[in-house]
Amino acid sequence: MRPSLLIAAILSTTAAAAIAQTAAPKAAKTNTPNTGSATSSAAEQAGPAIGTFGFDMAGRDTSVPPGDDFYAYANGTWEKNTEIPADRSSYGMFHRLQDLSREQTRALLEEEKGKADSKSGNFYASFLDEAAVNAKGVTPVKPWIAAIKGANSKEALAAEAGRMQRRGVESFFGLYVNQDDKDPETYAVVFGQAGLGLPDRDYYLKDDAKLAATRTAYQAYLAKMLTLAGEPNADARAAAVVQLEKAIAEAHWTRVESRDADKVYNKMTFAELAARAPGYDWTSYLQAAGIPADAPLIVAQPTAFTGEAKVWADAPVAVLKDHLLLRMLSTYARYLSANFDQARFAFYGTELTGAPEQQARWKRGVDLVSNHLGEDLGKAYVARYFPPESKAAADALVRNIIAAMGERLKKLEWMAPETKQKALAKLAAFTPKIGYPDKWRDYSELEIRRDDLLGNVARGNEFEFQRNLNKIGKPIDRGEWFMTPMTINAYANPTMNEIVFPAAILQPPFFDPKADPAVNYGAIGAVIGHEISHHFDDQGRKYDPSGKLADWWTEQDVARFKTFTDRLVAQYDAYEPLPGQHVQGALTLGENIADLAGVIVSYDAYRLSLGGKKAPVIDGTTGEQRFYLGYGQVWRTKYREPILRQMLLSDPHSPGVQRANIVRNVDTWYDTFGARPGQKLYLTKEQRVRIW
Structure with a gap:
């Protein structure tokens, strides 16, 4: 089983999907504050990067009752005032942070580009030299064409x-x-x-x-x-x-x-x-x-x-x-030359995702080099942009949320005692990975030439292919990472029994050491809870504490669990983001379970972090309100129709609106915002899906 991601590959510029080439909102209209320059760090901030406590209050739409649409209440004005630029198919908080990560990485690559012996700098330079690429036309792949045509x-x-x-x-x-x-x-x-x-x-x-x-x-x-x-x-x-x-x-x-x-x-x-x-x-x-x-x-x-x-x-x-x-x-x-590149983008970019224009070449170059030499760049990225205090704070958050998940497991009434003990053992065996690997990957055998873009890509692909084949017959490398430190995502790997959070996602709006803790728990805390819970979702639950696919639940546990998940499937099947096209509850089940568990467990951890004290009121909001607003803010996303259609057909993740509105199943959300019968999101206590 492949690792379960927080989001799909919608931030990637690779492969046919090109699923979400996104852009920033219009500067004249948006109410979202600046997240900082490429050279800033959390340690240098005087205060929160967003608003007065970490949430963009101006982005709310308070004319919408939270009980009708919590996503719109938390994000409606942002949604109205944000325009998806021409080089994007969607835009949201993940994409906004990706823009920052790209700018940060670009600064590193511009420095490396001036060094004759730098693999990452030479790779980047080979992509940026568009004139040289155009001059070669189709010539670089002619030997491959001849080989394919000659295979009779x-x-x-x-x-x-x-x-x-x-x-x-x-x-x-x-x-x-x-x-x-x-x-x-x-x-x-x-x-x-x-x-x-x-x-x-x-x-x-x-x-x-x-x-x-x-x-x-x-x-x-x-x-x-x-x-x-x-x-x-x-x-x-x-x-x-x-x-x-x-x-x-x-x-x-x-x-x-x-x-x-x-x-x-x-x-x-x-x-x-x-x-x-x-x-x-x-x-x-x-x-x-x-x-x-x-x-x-x-x-x-x-x-x-x-x-x-x-x-x-x-x-x-x-x-x-x-x-x-x-x-x-x-x-x-x-x-290859621009005629090939533009033809490909016209289909995979515009037709399939709705983006009218291709992204700037430097952005695509940053993504390309990050894909092939990610840990070479990652070492420099971490040194410049990931201060030790951010890692320490994230470590503490993870510990708190694992502890909160443990308390949830202990109190479960529907799980058999013997299964519960094994579940707690699995949780205790977790390996959290924060920021970056302990040992960096060695790229010394990868040949990079400043004047050979296509050759660099081909050699990079072969290098990675062979690196993976070389694992066969060798001990498991438990220190390996499957994302770079610059990646805006996170994942759970069931066979490693691990949860992994790259450095770049540990930035606002997900994590800000200067923000109110309630917002951090609602944002990155829910992300951490999401990844933890993937180990107990409808597929992750099948792996035991050693990471082995094994049948360790009782038949009664499985049957009871299925009654909850069937209800969640039905709930999501009813959502219709496009006319005639619904969310697929069965396809998105694992992610929906994880979203639900993430927000519940992180809320518990936030309450525990207060040590029995009452959270202060800030800008008229209680700690509980700030927690849920922080959660809602991270799912701010706008889509063009083609990419939303593609998501609904093939993505195991629900759209942002539905991810934010998972709170309709959470009792404390009702207590916090007063959702009541007759409102669109309202569910009776019996209708709410409670798993963990």
Whole structure:
């Protein structure tokens, strides 16, 4: 099972999703204060970075009763006055903080760019030199094009797919190296379904006018890629590839099926995989990718592999070659001349996410180098922007919230005593990671050239691919991080039994040492509680204290737990952010459980932190009100319609409005804001979902 994130990859500029290229609000209208310059730090602030106590009071809309829409009450004026700029598809607090992190990282890279021996500086310079990239045109990938076109048998093409896999190009199948869920002291190769250029199977299979228009635009995009590469008969060839991908989509599991930790654990040998998925030349593929034939193997969606292998076996070689060719061109278009880059953005940026303009090149360069040399940059980032007092304060917060979760577990009435003891043992075994790794990654073997952007990306992908393969057969590296210190996100990793919070998220509006503690508990505290609770959500609960996927709950516990989660699924199924398109309660269940638990547990921790004293009233707000306002503020988010549609179809996270309004299930929120019968969010005590 992959780590559970606080948010999806909506801040990433990589991959087809490009899910949320966002921007800042209009300066003339927004009421959100400045979060500080790239060189500021929490230690240098005279007071809170936001407002008088850490919350933007002017961003509220007090004309909306909290009981009708808490999100609008806390954020409505911000929502009205914030405009999504042209280079973004959505904008919110995560994106605002990402902007700050990028500015901070840019300052570091500008310094490194002047050093001839700096890998990160040379990588950044190679991306910024747009004139040199344009002058090369399609030339850098011509050898790859020739190799793909020259693979005139399916055996040869499978080998080429393996070589392209090492360079970061997924054709029919994807893979990564992770701990074996049922043997977490061992690394395994985990295979998952792939092969689609659109975000999800529904984009190919649903009878929906908007999705049909997207399919038409996608086919035109593929034809454009072929034309730019100098290939003839582009329209017909693109159409054939779209039909091939539709057949692949028909074999794919749904996202709801693919999030079930038990269903996606299917351990087998490569010989067994070949028997289960005949028609694909697995030997040629594995040898070319460099995957050891005796490596432990887990296949996430075995019936999808059977179906995809049949699609491969039935398809003409020419169409399969075009599919791999287009997967390569689409993956690397951002590192080719502007005509490729712009064509890719027109589809994956504008068509799929709604962003009219591409982000500035320096921003994309910062993201690219952070992706490939993240811990090289991270070391400098932490030294400059993450003061020791921020780490110490965050450490204390984490300890308090773990303790609060422990108290919640002890008082549970629905869980069997023997299960409760194991749950407490799991909590006691947690490893919190705050800020940055204890040991930095070594990039000395990665070759970076100042005049070779595409080569840098390809070598970076191969370096990371091989680094992961090298783990096989070795002890588990429990110090490894799967995010850089500059990342605005957090995650829970069930097989490591850990929760991880990068340095960059420990900044306002999530965490501010100068802010009122109530706001910090409502913001980063709820984030910490969210990640802790992922270890006890509908999938995380399946992992025992050692990180092993095991059945350690009683049947009665599972049945009682399901009665709660079924109600939460139904609650979210009823939300309709777009006409005719609802939140998928089953897909978003894990994140909704974590949001609910996060706010409840963090509230408990905040009350405990007061030591029995009453919190002061600040600007007319009680401590309890400031806690919930701090929680609501972090979910400020505006979306363009295409990205919101994509989220609802494929994202395991609910939109910001629904995440903020999870408070309708929390008794103390009713006590704090006086929500009453007849208001839209009001639930009777019997209707409120209480799990932890």
